[in-house]
Amino acid sequence: MSEHAFLAAYDPNAFARPALTVDLVLMSIHADRPAALLLKRTEHPHADRWALPGGFVGMDETLDAAAERVLRAKAGIAGPHLEQLYTFGALDRDPRMRIVSVAYLALLPEAAFRQALDGAAELSAAIVEVPWAGETGGPVTAFSAQDPGRRSPLSLAFDHADILALAILRLRGKLDYSGIGFALLPEHFTLRQLQDVHEAILGIPLNKPAFRRRMLDRGWLAPTGAREAGTSFRPAELYRVRKPL
Amino acid sequence: MSEHAFLAAYDPNAFARPALTVDLVLMSIHADRPAALLLKRTEHPHADRWALPGGFVGMDETLDAAAERVLRAKAGIAGPHLEQLYTFGALDRDPRMRIVSVAYLALLPEAAFRQALDGAAELSAAIVEVPWAGETGGPVTAFSAQDPGRRSPLSLAFDHADILALAILRLRGKLDYSGIGFALLPEHFTLRQLQDVHEAILGIPLNKPAFRRRMLDRGWLAPTGAREAGTSFRPAELYRVRKPL
């Protein structure tokens, strides 16, 4: 049977469907390391483990809208960088029922990240430790950002460790050919701050003059004329992202 | 509440859910141009327009498995390069009901592409014309590969033009840092064939010595020792992809 014939004869409620959710990786830079917002599960399944914020996709909302709704509801944040990551559909992802989840990556400036953390009591910040270099990929580990002394990794619920790893992979891969890094900075920022973000995401130190040159030669940055305040040394020029990035 | 009790009390059907499908972009190189397999719709909605092969995701199959099933059923192909592209969830994608579709990109060697075309009567090959250069993105147009004389573009059903454009974008973007191009070639191939594939996908001519060097320096290729047959000039070395790509 061809696709169209099948669809035409299809009774919308004749067959069971997988449930559809969105899961959000809310990332930022915390203490010079990549970090994500997690919430501790209090109920079955996977009670006491850490999960990404998520929710079901409504019948009358797009996937992007569902992701934004979860973002508002769980973290009180509106309008950050938000992009679809990947769709996870393993059969046993969730023991309750068949759930297919569309994972999203949201990038927050450090201030918005802290604000979300303070605003929502159930959210916790987790440092994401990335043991692999470059863009090859692999598993990542999450550690509590509250007490860096406890070096025991957080136990993640469902397949959320995989989602977190993919988020880091995407972030690293897009970092230096797209403007994705700017989403982790405030509207006005110095070149040093931009370099700090890149170094935190990549996990390696970068050469300062080379980094400056590359960034300025891209033509994405516009100097504001204003300068950084509150330093005890020469204040740095503040830049903003040029309008048609 | 114990996990068992929780699971027992959980009603999986409490809320309405969008339907979930997979749509496949079956791509190859045809007459030195990127091409895709389409099927003509015979019924409403979008009758007489061209659509990507697709199907519903069963309750007991993963997304990848659903894509492979559609690939076998519609094109009689097994085991090509298959990767998830993006998930499309606009509200009005399909006028019949809310359908969320996970798009997949399948890459076929030219021989397998032609074989699928001959094996399935309802499938047609379409040349994908890409008006934008580089990796910026934008809309693409499909033309019939049967009669290249008729230069009127094929009208695509649903949001399948968007899916097709994204497939090209992904293919172009991954072409020269991943081994994705090899999926469009037979097991043994010459460097000239590899370059032809890259030129067809990118839509620009490439410098031969530079291309050779880059490919060989990657370390992904292993010479087979055998040589191309049937040429009226010097036969080229046949290469294969090194095992752990």
Added chain:
DNA sequence: TGACATATATCTAATTCGCATCTTAGTTAT
């Protein structure tokens, strides 16, 4: 044997990249 078409090697210009150094603009201490 020679013409032909392409593979393969060589050479050179251009670009990028990393590193070291120097200058500049502020604050802070004397």
Added chain:
DNA sequence: ATAACTAAGATGCGAATTAGATATATGTCA
């Protein structure tokens, strides 16, 4: 006031990579 200090920002140069063009080698066929 002045000197010391710190990090920003600019400059210069060699190494390394890359791209383009050209030349040579190789195998087939007339």
